Amino acid sequence: ERQEVRPYNRQRLLVVANRLPVSAVRRGEDSWSLEISAGGLVSALLGVKEFEARWIGWAGVNVPDEVGQKALTKALAEKRCIPVFLDEEIVHQYYNGYCNNILWPLFHYLGLPQEDRLATTRSFQSQFAAYKKANQMFADVVSEHYEEGDVVWCHDYHLMFLPKCLKEYNSKMKVGWFLHTPFPSSEIHRTLPSRSELLRSVLAADLVGFHTYDYARHFVSACTRILGLEGTPEGVEDQGRLTRVAAFPIGIDSERFIRALEVPDVIQNMKELKERFAGRKVLLGVDRLDMIKGIPQKILAFEKFLEENASWRDKVVLLQIAVPTRTDVPEYQKLTSQVHEIAGRINGRFGTLTAVPIHHLDRSLDFYALCALYAVTDVALVTSLRDGMNLVSYEFVACQEAKKGVLILSEFAGAAQSLGAGAILVNPWNITEVAASIGQALNMSPDEREKRHRHNFHHVKTHTAQEWAETFVSELNDTVIEAQLRISK
Numbered sequence: 001e002r003q004e005v006r007p008y009n010r011q012r013l014l015v016v017a018n019r020l021p022v023s024a025v026r027r028g029e030d031s032w033s034l035e036i037s038a039g040g041l042v043s044a045l046l047g048v049k050e051f052e053a054r055w056i057g058w059a060g061v062n063v064p065d066e067v068g069q070k071a072l073t074k075a076l077a078e079k080r081c082i083p084v085f086l087d088e089e090i091v092h093q094y095y096n097g098y099c100n101n102i103l104w105p106l107f108h109y110l111g112l113p114q115e116d117r118l119a120t121t122r123s124f125q126s127q128f129a130a131y132k133k134a135n136q137m138f139a140d141v142v143s144e145h146y147e148e149g150d151v152v153w154c155h156d157y158h159l160m161f162l163p164k165c166l167k168e169y170n171s172k173m174k175v176g177w178f179l180h181t182p183f184p185s186s187e188i189h190r191t192l193p194s195r196s197e198l199l200r201s202v203l204a205a206d207l208v209g210f211h212t213y214d215y216a217r218h219f220v221s222a223c224t225r226i227l228g229l230e231g232t233p234e235g236v237e238d239q240g241r242l243t244r245v246a247a248f249p250i251g252i253d254s255e256r257f258i259r260a261l262e263v264p265d266v267i268q269n270m271k272e273l274k275e276r277f278a279g280r281k282v283l284l285g286v287d288r289l290d291m292i293k294g295i296p297q298k299i300l301a302f303e304k305f306l307e308e309n310a311s312w313r314d315k316v317v318l319l320q321i322a323v324p325t326r327t328d329v330p331e332y333q334k335l336t337s338q339v340h341e342i343a344g345r346i347n348g349r350f351g352t353l354t355a356v357p358i359h360h361l362d363r364s365l366d367f368y369a370l371c372a373l374y375a376v377t378d379v380a381l382v383t384s385l386r387d388g389m390n391l392v393s394y395e396f397v398a399c400q401e402a403k404k405g406v407l408i409l410s411e412f413a414g415a416a417q418s419l420g421a422g423a424i425l426v427n428p429w430n431i432t433e434v435a436a437s438i439g440q441a442l443n444m445s446p447d448e449r450e451k452r453h454r455h456n457f458h459h460v461k462t463h464t465a466q467e468w469a470e471t472f473v474s475e476l477n478d479t480v481i482e483a484q485l486r487i488s489k
């Protein structure tokens with residue numbers, strides 16, 4: 001008779017991120033409906049068998065009453081999620097303010113807000129205070145649920161103050177912090193009024209991770225130049241204590257995309273798309289509608305291509321799918337109208353009674369629709385002005401085994417380090433260069449497409465999200481053991 005295999009004791013992993021991977025909708029005083037949103041991080045951790053993951057974060061809704069909070073906490077527990085409740089004022093100051101209006105643009109080289117200096121300084125201070133307060137609230141929830149031996153993995157620019165709060169609570173806690181955006185040159189970081197406090201707090205972690213070696217290097221030089229600490233090949237040293245700093249490039253769950261292409265609905269959808277765009281080559285852009293993604297630059301480059309290549313005008317179409325985000329921030333509203341205006345102008349200029357060159361959709365597509373679109377695309381255009389990694393480029397490659405389309409990729413996306421050999425790398429600020437690369441991609445020989453695709457497909461298949469998460473967490477465990485050995489020597 002088969003003996004039942006007993007589940008072995010897995011290490012608990014507390015994943016702390018600003019947002020929980022669920023959207024919560026209130027149905028009544030004490031009832032909630034929850035939907036898991038499958039982002040990259042979620043699928044990465046679903047695949048990780050070694051650890052038992054729990055999520056701690058904000059559910060994205062304001063729940064002022066105790067009855068509602070209790071009911072939501074209970075519903076979330078079934079999904080292994082633990083909520084941090086933030087009120088509207090904190091969300092406004094911490095999330096919309098300090099995170100999205102200050103850190104996000106700064107880390108993407110867009111600088112600090114330029115409005116009225118005095119007003120900015122004042123709001124800057126209150127926003128930073130709210131940022132620290134919010135981080136402390138996350139720390140309180142972590143501490144409440146922490147058990148000895150757990151690994152705590154903090155994510156992203158929202159939670160740079162968290163490692164310090166956690167170590168103050170318990171200096172033995174294993175704390176890792178990973179940044180999903182670029183870390184900018186130290187000359188950019190030093191413009192931030194709270195530059196030192198944030199660096200010191202991040203350094204309280206045992207392991208600090210970035211997508212690329214360059215970002216890690218920028219962080220280490222910020223610590224040496226701004227804090228006067230010593231940078232070593234391992235990380236940053238402060239009075240004998242080492243914070244390990246390293247690169248951990250993220251990946252995707254490539255099999256999930258490859259499998260999706262065998263689903264009958266997806267096959268049907270691909271067939272319809274092919275019929276819809278028969279006789280035309282499909283260029284594709286998929287982005288959150290954000291200034292870092294270089295959407296206006298991409299559309300202007302396409303215009304230049306049409307201008308210079310009259311013979312292609314009725315043989316090519318650009319599908320730009322841009323899901324709106326952070327819609328209450330004025331800059332994002334401005335960007336939406338700017339993109340609409342440029343796309344409208346180009347369609348007026350080059351459209352015919354039967355066809356337009358640009359289809360611009362302000363919406364998100366569901367996973368299967370996205371896969372079908374990736375699979376029928378001839379050329380994908382990723383023109384980020386800066387991007388931590390850019391997973392869209394990975395997802396496109398994963399769906400191109402049959403077609404072997406071409407990836408045009410910004411050299412300012414972290415993905416340029418890993419997919420650079422197979423992609424056509426461009427400087428998105430150089431519209432002429434991007435326009436020329438569209439021509440190069442459309443005219444590329446099948447042999448060369450095959451060769452480039454092979455390289456990228458191999459990379460995307462072998463560097464998965466799951467492997468990324470496992471590597472980070474085991475490195476964190478090792479780092480802590482090494483530190484203990486050093487101390488005991």
Ligand code: ADQ
Nearest residue numbers: 180286287288321322323363364365387388389390391392
């Ligand atoms: P993002 O800036 O969100 O992530 P990206 O890495 O490209 O950028 O991931 C976007 C995700 O959203 C992809 O999975 C994509 O499929 C999906 N998506 C985007 N537009 C969509 C649309 N219109 N419809 C449906 N889905 C859409 C941040 C950093 C990145 C970093 C990731 C992960 O800015 O640089 O790669 O985190 O670390």
